[in-house]
Every structure is written in structure tokens, then in C-alpha cells.
Amino acid sequence: MSMLIKGFKYIIPCQSRFSKTSTDNIVKQKYMSISRTIQRCLDDHGVVAQELDDKEAFLALNHLLHELQSTLLPCKFKIRSRHERNIVKSIRQILSTRSDVIMRRTEKSKVLFLGNALEFSNKALEYMIKTEAYQELIHDDCPLHDILNAVTSLLIYLLKHRTINQCQHKRMNPKRDTLELAHLYFIPKPHKPDCSLRPIVAANHAPTTMMSQYLNDLLAPIYL
Structure with missing residues (x-):
């Protein structure tokens, strides 16, 4: 239950490494998300960017994402990531069977209330x-x-x-x-x-x- 105390600052490490989605699709999704954010920033500052995929910076971004996603995790970190992921899954399973417990988003702190x-x-x-x-x-x-x-x-x-x-x-x-x-x-x-x-x-x-x-x-x- 100490995992719940971490609140909204806690994120399960390396979630994508345990995903059933292929590496190429994961990289593509991340690339599209980041590139759209950059494009919006450019638009806000009146910078016209054309053919973003052909530009060196965006090619480097795509390459970096592939490299990060393909790099093997250190053994200890991989074990820790899998362990914490299993803990979160077990918490979800427990909560799904507890009809006497209610879970809601809180008003200001953006954390879950049990x-x-x-x-x-x-x-x-x-x-x-x-x-x-x-x-x-x-x-x-x-x-x-x-x-x-x-x-x-x-x-x-x-x-x-x-x-x-x-x-x-x-x-x-x-x-x-x-x-x-x-x-x-x-x-x-x-x-x-x-x-x-x-x-x-x-x-x-x-x-x-x-x-x-x-x-x-x-x-x-x-x-x-």
C-alpha cells in the first residue's frame, strides 16, 4: 500500500517495455506526440515549418526514440520495473473486487481518493x-x-x-x-x-x- 502514498508523482517505470505493442508502433506514437507538440510551439511563435520529417532535428528525434526503445535495460532495473508493475496490477485487481471501497479523483491534488x-x-x-x-x-x-x-x-x-x-x-x-x-x-x-x-x-x-x-x-x- 506504500505505492499509493507516492500519489500522482509516481509513474510505473518502463511501461512500454512490457507492452504487447511492437517497438516500431511505440516509437511512431511517441514521435507523433512529440512532433505535434513541437509543431504547436512553432505555430504559437509564428515559425513556419515545412516537411518536418525531412529536417535533421526530427530525423535525430526519430533515431533517438528507436535507440532508447531498443536499448536493453540493466538487470536490476528490469526486475524492479516488473516488480512494481505487478504490484500496481495486484492493487487494481484488489480494488475491483472491493465493493466497499470507492475510488474517485480528488478536487485539487489530482490524485486518487480511496x-x-x-x-x-x-x-x-x-x-x-x-x-x-x-x-x-x-x-x-x-x-x-x-x-x-x-x-x-x-x-x-x-x-x-x-x-x-x-x-x-x-x-x-x-x-x-x-x-x-x-x-x-x-x-x-x-x-x-x-x-x-x-x-x-x-x-x-x-x-x-x-x-x-x-x-x-x-x-x-x-x-x-
Whole structure:
């Protein structure tokens, strides 16, 4: 369990050496990732780079990646890497079988939080009861269709009465191909004494999102 204490600074060493992916594909993926990053930096500074693969620096980069990936690991380091990889795999397997343990990303430190699932659930339920702003869905009773109909009916009404024009109607109309119900989830705050939860509503693809975005773009400049 001491591995978990290492937090987000810990990375399993030499992960690619134990991958089933071929060396050529690994090098290609790394090369594309690094070269794209360099290209973005060049673009940010107004430097035009053409035929990057033919340039000496990028050829050297590709050669270096091949060399690093092909170099044999020292025996002790290889044993250590395999050992730590197996430990991480065993931790994942243990956590996958522990229904009483919940794993979440934390609010600020970007590390994983492991806690009591029942305690986490009780805190979430307590917040929902206190605010009376959320409702748990049971028996697959999803109100998504009703919310969508309410939004589209309102937009059609506004369009017919010329309160909005066709362009505005198009901008606020929900995107049906990516539609999903807004939902509530919680992020733990372990830096707080009672490890309280931060509520977050995921509504990027909710029926009201396009309307909300349009109104924000329209009204926000007034207060800026």
C-alpha cells in the first residue's frame, strides 16, 4: 500500500517495455506526440515549418526514440520495473473486487481518493436531502424525453411568435445526436477535516445546454 502514498508523482517505470505493442508502433506514437507538440510551439511563435520529417532535428528525434526503445535495460532495473508493475496490477485487481471501497479523483491534488463507499454515499444523500434540488432516478424512469419536449416546444413557441429568429432557434435547439440527461456527481476534498464532497453537475449534453450557452454569450458582456 506504500505505492499509493507516492500519489500522482509516481509513474510505473518502463511501461512500454512490457507492452504487447511492437517497438516500431511505440516509437511512431511517441514521435507523433512529440512532433505535434513541437509543431504547436512553432505555430504559437509564428515559425513556419515545412516537411518536418525531412529536417535533421526530427530525423535525430526519430533515431533517438528507436535507440532508447531498443536499448536493453540493466538487470536490476528490469526486475524492479516488473516488480512494481505487478504490484500496481495486484492493487487494481484488489480494488475491483472491493465493493466497499470507492475510488474517485480528488478536487485539487489530482490524485486518487480511496474511501468507504457507504460513507461516501451517505454524504451524497445528505447533500441531496438538504438542498432538495436533486432527485434520484429509480426503475429506469428517465425524464430526458419530457425535458427535451419542453425545450423544443418552448423554442417553437418563441419562433412562431417572432420572439426569436430562425438563426437563434437553430443555435439554441438541442443536439439530439449527443443528448444525455444532466447528472450529479461528487468529488472528495481530502484536504478538509471531514473530507467533505464537492457537488458537480455534468450537463454538457443536456437539453437546456445550447439555450444556456446562447444566453450566456448574449448576456455575459453586460457584466464584464
